[in-house]
Amino acid sequence: MNMQHLKETERKRIAAAISVWENEGGAPGQDSMHRQYGRRIEADRSWTIYHVFTGIPARFGGDAMTGLSRLDATSGMLRLNLRNAERRRERIELSPFRTIPKPAERRS
Numbered sequence: 001m002n003m004q005h006l007k008e009t010e011r012k013r014i015a016a017a018i019s020v021w022e023n024e025g026g027a028p029g030q031d032s033m034h035r036q037y038g039r040r041i042e043a044d045r046s047w048t049i050y051h052v053f054t055g056i057p058a059r060f061g062g063d064a065m066t067g068l069s070r071l072d073a074t075s076g077m078l079r080l081n082l083r084n085a086e087r088r089r090e091r092i093e094l095s096p097f098r099t100i101p102k103p104a105e106r107r108s
Contacts, residue, residue, distance in 0.1 A: 011094060012094055015091065015094035016094075035051055035053075035058075035080075035084055036051070036052045036053070036081060036084070037049050037050065037051060037052065037058050037077045037080045037081055038050055038052045038077065039070075039073040039074060039076075039077045041070075042066070046066065046067045046068060046069075047068040047069065047070050047072070047073030047074075048065060048066045048067075048068065048073065049065035049068065049073055049076050049077045049080065050065075058076075058080060060076070060080070
């Protein structure tokens with residue numbers, strides 16, 4: 001058995017274990033990869049990065065993403081959304097269901 005196959009198998013096993021752990025609750029306060037962030041201007045003309053489904057200000061490194069300039073809010077929002085997109089893509093790549101063809105790809 002080659003080492004590359006072993007590494008890939010181990011990576012898939014770990015990803016599956018993490019997926020089960022997250023589905024069962026995971027760590028409290030986890031940063032879900034299913035979050036989408038937006039930015040908004042506040043009454044004091046500062047900007048906030050927030051979770052679009054709840055409206056709650058995002059937290060990064062323990063700090064609330066409030067009181068930002070427009071440029072910082074825009075770049076921070078884009079970075080958070082890109083990070084989550086990368087996590088989703090990585091999870092899909094590690095998924096045991098990845099190889100199931102889409103209905104349009106199936107042959108009769």
